[in-house]
Amino acid sequence: xxxxxxxxxxxxxxxxxxxxxxxxxDLSILPGKVTCLIGPSGSGKSTLLxxxxxxxEYDSGEVRIxxxxxxxxxxxxxxxxxxxxEMRRSIxxxxxxxxxxxxxxxxxxxxxxxxxxxxxxxxxxxxRAAEAxxxxxxADKMENHPSRLSGGQQQRVAxxxxxxMEPKLMLFDEPTSALxxxxxxxxxxxxxxxxxEGMTMVVVTHEMGFAAHVADQVGFMxxxxxxxxxxxDRILHRPEDARIQSFLRTYHERNSF
Amino acid sequence: MEWSVFQQYGPSLLRGFGNxxxxxxxxxxxxxxxxxxxxxxxxxxxxxxxxxxxxxxxVIRGTPFLVxxxxxxxxxxxxGLRLDALPAGLLGLTIYGSPYFAEIFRSGxxxxxxxxxxxxxxxxxxxxxxVRRILLPxxxxxxxxxxxxxxxxxTKETVILSIITVPELLYQxxxxxxxxxxxxxxxxxxxxxxxxxxxxxxxxxxxxxTRITKHLIERT
Numbered sequence: 001x002x003x004x005x006x007x008x009x010x011x012x013x014x015x016x017x018x019x020x021x022x023x024x025x026d027l028s029i030l031p032g033k034v035t036c037l038i039g040p041s042g043s044g045k046s047t048l049l050x051x052x053x054x055x056x057e058y059d060s061g062e063v064r065i066x067x068x069x070x071x072x073x074x075x076x077x078x079x080x081x082x083x084x085x086e087m088r089r090s091i092x093x094x095x096x097x098x099x100x101x102x103x104x105x106x107x108x109x110x111x112x113x114x115x116x117x118x119x120x121x122x123x124x125x126x127x128r129a130a131e132a133x134x135x136x137x138x139a140d141k142m143e144n145h146p147s148r149l150s151g152g153q154q155q156r157v158a159x160x161x162x163x164x165m166e167p168k169l170m171l172f173d174e175p176t177s178a179l180x181x182x183x184x185x186x187x188x189x190x191x192x193x194x195x196x197e198g199m200t201m202v203v204v205t206h207e208m209g210f211a212a213h214v215a216d217q218v219g220f221m222x223x224x225x226x227x228x229x230x231x232x233d234r235i236l237h238r239p240e241d242a243r244i245q246s247f248l249r250t251y252h253e254r255n256s257f
Numbered sequence: 258m259e260w261s262v263f264q265q266y267g268p269s270l271l272r273g274f275g276n277x278x279x280x281x282x283x284x285x286x287x288x289x290x291x292x293x294x295x296x297x298x299x300x301x302x303x304x305x306x307x308x309x310x311x312x313x314x315x316v317i318r319g320t321p322f323l324v325x326x327x328x329x330x331x332x333x334x335x336x337g338l339r340l341d342a343l344p345a346g347l348l349g350l351t352i353y354g355s356p357y358f359a360e361i362f363r364s365g366x367x368x369x370x371x372x373x374x375x376x377x378x379x380x381x382x383x384x385x386x387x388v389r390r391i392l393l394p395x396x397x398x399x400x401x402x403x404x405x406x407x408x409x410x411x412t413k414e415t416v417i418l419s420i421i422t423v424p425e426l427l428y429q430x431x432x433x434x435x436x437x438x439x440x441x442x443x444x445x446x447x448x449x450x451x452x453x454x455x456x457x458x459x460x461x462x463x464x465x466x467t468r469i470t471k472h473l474i475e476r477t
Contacts, residue, residue: 055375081384089381099376102473103394112390113380145472158376165380 004031004200005066005090005168007052012061014047014224021047022058023224029217032198036211036232039221040247045204046173048221052202053091053171054084065091065169089117092162096174098154100146106133106157107142110164118165132160136190152183159190170194172203208251212236220244259439263446266433273429274450280343280415280425281454284350285408291351292358297388299363314356322353322417330421346418346425350411357407365400366392398469405462409455426450 007029014022021044029035037045050056051063054071063070070087073079079087100109110129114120120128133142136156146154155175162170172191176184188210195201195214205211211218211232218235220227222243228235239245263270295314299307317325326349333340340348369392377387419428430443437443 053379055379085381085383087381088379091379093376093379095372095376097370097372099370099372101373101376101391101395103398112377113382116383116386116390117381147472161376162380 003168004198006031006200007169007202008062008064008067009048009051010062010064012048012051012058012063014044014051014056014058021224022051025061025226027219027226027229029200029202031200033216034195034201034203034214035217035219035229036215037202037204037219037221038206038208038211038235038247039227043221044224045221047224048226049171049173049202049204052169053088053093054079055093085117089165090168092165092167092170094155094158094162094170094172094175096177098146098151098158098178100154100157100161102146105143105145106138106149106153106160109146109157110161113161113165128164129160132164133157135163136160137186150183151179152186155179155187156190159187159194163194167199169200169202172201172205174204174206176205176207206251208236208248220247222247260442262433262437262439262442266429266437266443269429270426270433270446270450273424273426276343276423277412277415277425277427277450278454280346280350280418280423281408281412284347284354284415285411287347287351288354288411289358289404289408291355292360293362295355295359296362296366299359300366301384314359317352317356322349322414323420325349325353326417326421342418342421342423345421346415346423349418349421350414353414354407354411358404361400361403361407362396365396365398365403368399369395398473401462401466401469405459405466408462409458412451412454412458 007027009025009027012022012025013020025048027035027048037048039045047056051058052065052070054063057071060075065087068087071079071084073083100106101112104112107126107129110132111122111125114125114128115122130142133139136159138153138156138160141149141153141157146157149157159175175191176187179187184207188207191201191203191210192214203210203215213232215232217229218232219229220235220239220241220243227243228239228241235244236248239248295310298310302310326346329338329349329352330340330342330345333345373391373395374387377391382390415425416427418425419431422428426447430447434440434443
């Protein structure tokens with residue numbers, strides 16, 4: 001079991017000029033639990049996720065990691081860069097577009113954070129990077145640059161890069177949406193393992209199967225609102241809210257043939 | 258055509274060409290360095306600082322190099338800046354080239370996908386490390402063709418240094434022409450020298466480009 005964080009969001013609002021991207025978001029995530037966020041595109045799922053590590057700056061409300069407010073020292077008083085970086089060290093993030101650094105090999109991508117942020121020696125960082133890459137099944141691809149890896153392999157390097165930092169919370173922003181269908185499985189299986197090890201995970205996804213089988217709770221978002229948060233069964237199989245029903249109907253229609 | 262004059266003037270032309278190369282190389286390096294600093298200021302400094310820098314860019318880009326050089330060399334002593342021809346020429350090239358290089362770097366930085374910067378922020382990397390390890394290497398790669406291109410343009414701007422008596426190639430060519438009346442021959446030689454220099458630079462540039470983009474190109 002790994003040390004795992006909790007996340008508390010209270011009345012979180014986010015505006016882009018006049019457009020309200022997040023409306024009074026309340027969300028509790030217990031340590032070691034997996035939360036999946038689903039909903040139509042543009043509904044604010046990614047924005048919500050990105051508020052958790054303050055890549056997106058929320059305008060009001062609170063986001064707390066293990067009880068500690070992130071991004072602000074007090075309302076309207078931004079946290080110092082140093083403090084924010086300190087908090088981000090224990091929050092891993094995986095992006096839709098992988099965002100590997102193309103001028104570094106897989107191993108260098110993973111080692112970079114260990115060297116610059118955790119101040120490890122090069123040798124130690126390289127050793128840990130290798131371990132992390134073995135864990136995601138890429139023992140034979142360590143010296144490859146991202147341009148020589150498939151999408152699925154790149155995403156697994158990105159996961160290893162986050163895991164090597166020994167985070168207590170992992171954020172996944174549509175981690176399989178940019179992948180060819182046959183490569184989705186390898187990434188999901190790494191995520192499943194991670195979940196079973198007790199990592200706190202927040203996953204924005206369109207993979208309903210993953211949400212149904214792995215998530216402890218599923219949140220449905222629409223137009224910046226968190227319409228419902230409940231067990232996967234209650235959201236995905238017996239939704240009461242008409243908006244969720246309609247979303248799932250569209251989803252099933254698209255995926256049936 | 259009369260080529261025998263080159264027996265007498267060859268050595269001074271070669272010296273001139275040597276000076277041209279020195280002026281170009283140093284001027285380019287200094288201008289590039291200053292341009293890089295300007296581009297980083299533009300990206301990270303507070304707004305009122307970037308406003309001053311932007312004004313500098315506009316003024317330098319908006320005025321002829323010839324005029325800048327005159328002001329620097331003949332106007333400088335009026336405010337206590339007394340420089341020899343060569344240092345004045347180098348300083349002039351540096352000032353003249355810097356805003357163009359700054360713009361090249363700026364667009365190179367913009368070409369670095371934002372996600373790659375965010376990935377670094379997400380693991381808690383400090384902004385200085387992000388610049389050093391991510392932004393600079395990737396930004397430089399996408400700037401390279403434009404950097405080489407402007408360096409080539411600068412080779413030919415060095416001839417303007419002749420008006421403040423820097424003994425570079427054009428200066429020597431003009432002296433030879435005035436003494437021998439062999440204008441055509443002298444200028445042909447000048448053209449050949451420059452062509453050779455530019456050809457060399459562009460070849461080196463292309464090699465460099467292939468080498469450093471080797472890993473960055475997606476193989477399909």
